[in-house]
Amino acid sequence: MFGIVLKVFMDVLRCEECTKGSATQLSSVPANSTGEYQVFRNVKDYGAKGDGFSDDTAAINRAISSGNRCAPGVCQSSTTTPAIIYFPSGTYRVSSPIIDYYFTQIIGNPNDLPVLKATSNFSAIAVVDGNPYLPGNADHPGGIPGWNATNVFYRQIRNLVIDMTNVPANSSVQCIHWPTSQATSLQNIVFQMSQARGNQHQGVFIEEGSGGFMSDLTFNGGQNAASFGNQQFTVRNFVINNANNAINMIWDWGWTFHSIKINNCSVGLNITNESPTSQTVGSATFIDSSISNTPIGVLTSHARNATFTNGSLVLENVQLENVRTAIQGIGNTTLLFGTANGGSRTIAAWAQGHSYEPTGPKSIAGPVPPFARPQALLDGSTKNFYTRSKPQYAEIPVSQFISARSGGAAGDGTTDDTQFLQDLFLRAASSGKIVFLDSGVYRITRTLYIPKESKIVGEAYPVILSSGPFFTEMSNPQPVVQVGKRAEKGCVELSDFVVGTQGAQAGAVGIEWNLVSENTPSGMWDVHVRIGGFAGSELQLADCPAMPESSTVNEKCIGAHTSMHVATGVRGLYMENVWLWTADHDLDDPVFKNITVYSGRGLNMQADREVWLVSTSVEHHTLYQYQLSNTRAVFLGQMQSETAYYQPSPSAPVPFTPDPKLNDPPACSASNGTGQCSGWGLRILDSQDIGIYGAGLYSFFNNYNNCKFATPIVVPVLFP
Numbered sequence: 244m245f246g247i248v249l250k251v252f253m254d255v256l257r258c259e260e261c262t263k264g265s266a267t268q269l270s271s272v273p274a275n276s277t278g279e280y281q282v283f284r285n286v287k288d289y290g291a292k293g294d295g296f297s298d299d300t301a302a303i304n305r306a307i308s309s310g311n312r313c314a315p316g317v318c319q320s321s322t323t324t325p326a327i328i329y330f331p332s333g334t335y336r337v338s339s340p341i342i343d344y345y346f347t348q349i350i351g352n353p354n355d356l357p358v359l360k361a362t363s364n365f366s367a368i369a370v371v372d373g374n375p376y377l378p379g380n381a382d383h384p385g386g387i388p389g390w391n392a393t394n395v396f397y398r399q400i401r402n403l404v405i406d407m408t409n410v411p412a413n414s415s416v417q418c419i420h421w422p423t424s425q426a427t428s429l430q431n432i433v434f435q436m437s438q439a440r441g442n443q444h445q446g447v448f449i450e451e452g453s454g455g456f457m458s459d460l461t462f463n464g465g466q467n468a469a470s471f472g473n474q475q476f477t478v479r480n481f482v483i484n485n486a487n488n489a490i491n492m493i494w495d496w497g498w499t500f501h502s503i504k505i506n507n508c509s510v511g512l513n514i515t516n517e518s519p520t521s522q523t524v525g526s527a528t529f530i531d532s533s534i535s536n537t538p539i540g541v542l543t544s545h546a547r548n549a550t551f552t553n554g555s556l557v558l559e560n561v562q563l564e565n566v567r568t569a570i571q572g573i574g575n576t577t578l579l580f581g582t583a584n585g586g587s588r589t590i591a592a593w594a595q596g597h598s599y600e601p602t603g604p605k606s607i608a609g610p611v612p613p614f615a616r617p618q619a620l621l622d623g624s625t626k627n628f629y630t631r632s633k634p635q636y637a638e639i640p641v642s643q644f645i646s647a648r649s650g651g652a653a654g655d656g657t658t659d660d661t662q663f664l665q666d667l668f669l670r671a672a673s674s675g676k677i678v679f680l681d682s683g684v685y686r687i688t689r690t691l692y693i694p695k696e697s698k699i700v701g702e703a704y705p706v707i708l709s710s711g712p713f714f715t716e717m718s719n720p721q722p723v724v725q726v727g728k729r730a731e732k733g734c735v736e737l738s739d740f741v742v743g744t745q746g747a748q749a750g751a752v753g754i755e756w757n758l759v760s761e762n763t764p765s766g767m768w769d770v771h772v773r774i775g776g777f778a779g780s781e782l783q784l785a786d787c788p789a790m791p792e793s794s795t796v797n798e799k800c801i802g803a804h805t806s807m808h809v810a811t812g813v814r815g816l817y818m819e820n821v822w823l824w825t826a827d828h829d830l831d832d833p834v835f836k837n838i839t840v841y842s843g844r845g846l847n848m849q850a851d852r853e854v855w856l857v858s859t860s861v862e863h864h865t866l867y868q869y870q871l872s873n874t875r876a877v878f879l880g881q882m883q884s885e886t887a888y889y890q891p892s893p894s895a896p897v898p899f900t901p902d903p904k905l906n907d908p909p910a911c912s913a914s915n916g917t918g919q920c921s922g923w924g925l926r927i928l929d930s931q932d933i934g935i936y937g938a939g940l941y942s943f944f945n946n947y948n949n950c951k952f953a954t955p956i957v958v959p960v961l962f963p
Contacts, residue, residue, distance in 0.1 A: 280310055282682040282703050285329045293333025293357065300337045303328075313345035315389020316377045320345055320396070320830045322777040325682055325703035330357040330403065338362045340372040343398065345390065348703060351402035353431065353637040358404040365410050369420035369448065371400065392422035392452035393474075394828075394835055397704055399769070401430040402635070405446075408435050408464075412442035419446070422473070424453040425822040425860045425883075426771050429460060430633065436464035438485045449473050450493060453883075456820040456858040457481075459632055467491040468508075471498065472523075475939045477820075477858035477881040478503070479630060488513045489537070494523035499881040499937040501857070502630060503532040511537050511566075514554060515544040522553035526596070528880065528937040529557070531627040535564040539571050540581060545595050546573065548606045555596030557936075559613050560626055562589050569593075578608060617876040617932045619853045628878055629855060631817055633738050633768035636677060636700070645671050646679045647705075654683025654705065656779045661687040664707075672697045680705045680740055684779050689713045693726045695733025695758060701740030704771075708779065709744045714751040717843075717899065720804040723751050726765075727758030730812060734760050738768040746781040749801040753823070755808045760815030764853065767818045774802040775840035776826025782840050784829040789837035791947045794893040796841065801898055803842035806864065811873070813850035818859060825863035827888045837947060839889045841865055843899040844907070852876040852932075863887045866896050867923035868940075871930050872906040880936030884924045888944040891919035 287293065289309070290302035306328050308314065313321040325346045332355035341359070343349065349371070351357040361370050368376070374395060376386030405418040418434045421427075429447065436444035444465045447457070454476040461482045462468035468486040469478075472493030479501040483489040489508040492498065493516055505511045511534040514524040522544060534540045540563060545554030556570075563569055566581035569590060578595070582588050592613035597604040622629040650667040652660040664685060671678045672694045682703040688711040693699065709723040724742050726735055735758055742753045753772035758765055775782030780802075787800035806823035809816060825842040828835040845861035845868040848854065852875045860883040861868040868884035871877060894911050901907035906928055911920035924940030927933060943949055 280324065282325055283327050283329065284309075285331065286335070287331060291335060293331060293335050295334035295336065295360070297336065298338050298362070299335040300339050300341070303335065303337070303341050307342065307344050307347060315342065315344070315375050318345065319390060319833060319835055320394055322346065322830050325397075327703050332357050334358040334360050336360050336362055337370060338365055340367045340369055340375065342375055343371060343373045343400075345395070346397050346703075348399040349401075349403070350399070353402045353635045356402055356404050356431075356433065358406055360406040361410050361416070363409045363411070365407070365416060366414060367416070369417040370405050370407065371419045373398070373419065373421045373423060375420075388422060388451075391835075393424050395423040395452065396426045396822075396830075398423060398426075399428045399430070400432065401428070402432070404433040404435065406435040407444055408437060410437070410444070412437040412439040412444070415443040415445075417445045417448040419448070421447055421449050422452045423449075423455055425455065425824070426769070426820070427455050428769060428820050429457040431459045431635075432461075434460070434462045434465070434468070436462070436468075436486075438464035442466055445470050447471075449476075458819075462486060462489075471495065473498075475881050475883050475937070477501065477937075479857065480632065482506075483508060492516060492524045492527065494525075495527070496525040497881055497937045497939045498527050499858075500527065500529045501531055501880070501936075502627070503529070505532070505534045505537055507536045509538060510542050511540045513542045514556065515542050522551070525553055526555035526937070527557075529561060530559045530936060532560075533562040533564070534566050537565075538567045540566045540569045542571050543578070543595065544573050545608070547595075547608050552597050555594075557592070557594045557596075558590050559592045560589065563587060614934045615932075616934070617852075619876045620855065620878050620934075629764070629817070630857065631764070631766055631819075633819065634698075634736055634766075636698075639677065643676055644679045645676045646681055647685070648681045648683075652685055654681055654685050656684035656686055656708065658686060659688050660685040661689055661691065664691055668693055668697060668699070684708050686710050686745070687723070690722050690725050692728075693724060693735060693737070695727055695731055695735060698736045699740070700738045704739060704741050706741045706743050706773075706777075706779075709748055709751045710746070714744070714748040717749040717801070717804060720750045720752050722753075722755035722808075724754050726754065726756045729757050729810065730759060731757060732759045732761060734758075734763050735765045737766070737770050739770070741771045741773050743773045743777065743780060744775075744782070744802050745779065746786075747799045747801055748803055749798075751803045752805045752808050753803060754806070755810060756813055756816060757810045758816075759813060762815075764815035764817045764855070767816070767821060769820050771822045771824065772806040774806065774825040774842045775800070776828060776830050776838060778831050782826070782838070784832050784836050784838055787838045787840050789839045789889065789947055791889070791892065796893060796898040797839070798898070800839060801841045804899075805844040805847055806842060806861065807845070808847045809850045809854065811849045811851065814853045816850065816853070817855045817857070819855075819857040821856075821859045823859075823861045823864075825887070827863050837888060841898055843896075844905070845869060845884070847905060848872070848874055848877070849906075850874050850877070854878070856880075856882060860884070865890075865899055865922050866901065866907055867926050869924070870906065870926045870928070871933060872926075872928040873930065875931045875933075877930070877933050878936070879934065879938070882925075882935065882938045884940050886921040886924065886942045886944070888947050890921040890946070892946040894919040895922050
């Protein structure tokens, strides 16, 4: 059963060896000032019973909080205290909230989902509170979140049932309160709520943040199965039954809904928040989904011919069955009829908002031509885009896993682990084993090659960290992690780890992807590149403080050449919930002060064809965030970027030199006459069949001053 079983097994081995004085049961986390530290925590080791009768609240919260971890209202963020909170099968009664901490993964047994069952006297905001409110002040009388939601990263919850059916129907309670941001996810969770008319239960409640990703969630009942407010998010593979509003939107800039199945609700998607003149929902993109036995498919309050774009909506490939009104607008007007006499129909494509033409924006509300989807991007013979959930290896026996530490790697952030990891990856791939990358920091001093047929899964986001002179030459870039050699054919699965750099690494390419996957696409889930801003990176506040009064480049703070390069010839790559981040602030600073770290390029996509980018973010690179050149058949949605906070001082491309071989943008020639430029959010060169299903390309800062804002692209942008 996935790496969790392996971890339990290994902990038992370590405990047995403890009696011989040869090992420790605790995981060693580099840069943790408390010394040895427990990463993996089985809630039963902290007193939880899981018997359906005992109140397990205190025990579960002990498992989460022990070890001087990053608590809400006490610590803003930290990279030194990760934890996996493991729930064996059972029913765990809770009478007050389970408080999630920073850098935490809450994971249940995927073969027999454990149940968190709220007691009848439960009355707090949520069964699992991912960002609890603290006492407020004059400016915030209703309370202040324990963390700034836009800085809550690196957390997961998966493999649970959350049951609120014992909670009175008139109690306003959520299963999960989840105001979070990038590199976060909810997966494989069932939400059981009241199905009484007028009930006040909600499954997932989000009111702020900058996310984010969720998949494989099932909601039964509730006033709102999900109530969402966040800058941007991607949600995929929801099943929603017997709710009033299946999905209620509070606010957003862009939200992509993919593979949603709604049945027997009053309203499918409700984006009417506020009035037509003060619409707080920026946009919704709803694709490859179905709505059945629901009177109103989509409820909207967008005013036709409005000058603003709020309330933008795109539907594509949406199946209706027994839906009276497909889309209902202001004053109960029917914008699109549903199905007559309980029949069925498919919405090929429908949009409201602005279309952009050579003569300028045009207000639309009606059918539009659908994107001509390349067959190579579709799921078999269906019309739906291909998707694939993160593998959890639930049926794989423990004997098929190999631990990095048992293979000789130290993971202490100091030892050179290059050869240990390289030998391990080659041995595992050739023998069909899965690599379990234990929590830690694995320092490498030359390229780490991942061969075809590799499967690598991390524990609590371990870091593969480049270090030393091999990666310092800007004119001779070298991959930190290289997936396949050029033209190598096969399949790879990577999940739950981070690639980073240490100190000046001007020639480091975080991930270079060369593998050609012709049949089953290769996959990368919850794999992130992080340049600076974390313990051990030597690119923190003490090393690279922001200095807006100076445009002089500190060469010790040139942290990477490129975050990720998908090379020419690549086919068949599926990326889901991937964040390529050059740090704008120090994650281990008490008030996350700004830092200035330079990395040249974000995602350089030169693949031949067949690439899926599902919920990706690329931020704070010098030349560009996303670049697609000489490629075709690419799906993107939701995609998000931000320019570097320090720009335009110095102006792009400083401190890098554009390289024509990489199709880099030319040197800055700003049209405003100032000669000052920032990096591109997105460049598309000589490419075709590019489908962008929701994007937010942001430029918030001018030399750290929050005075510029680029309106996000919030509806599909299709390049035939």
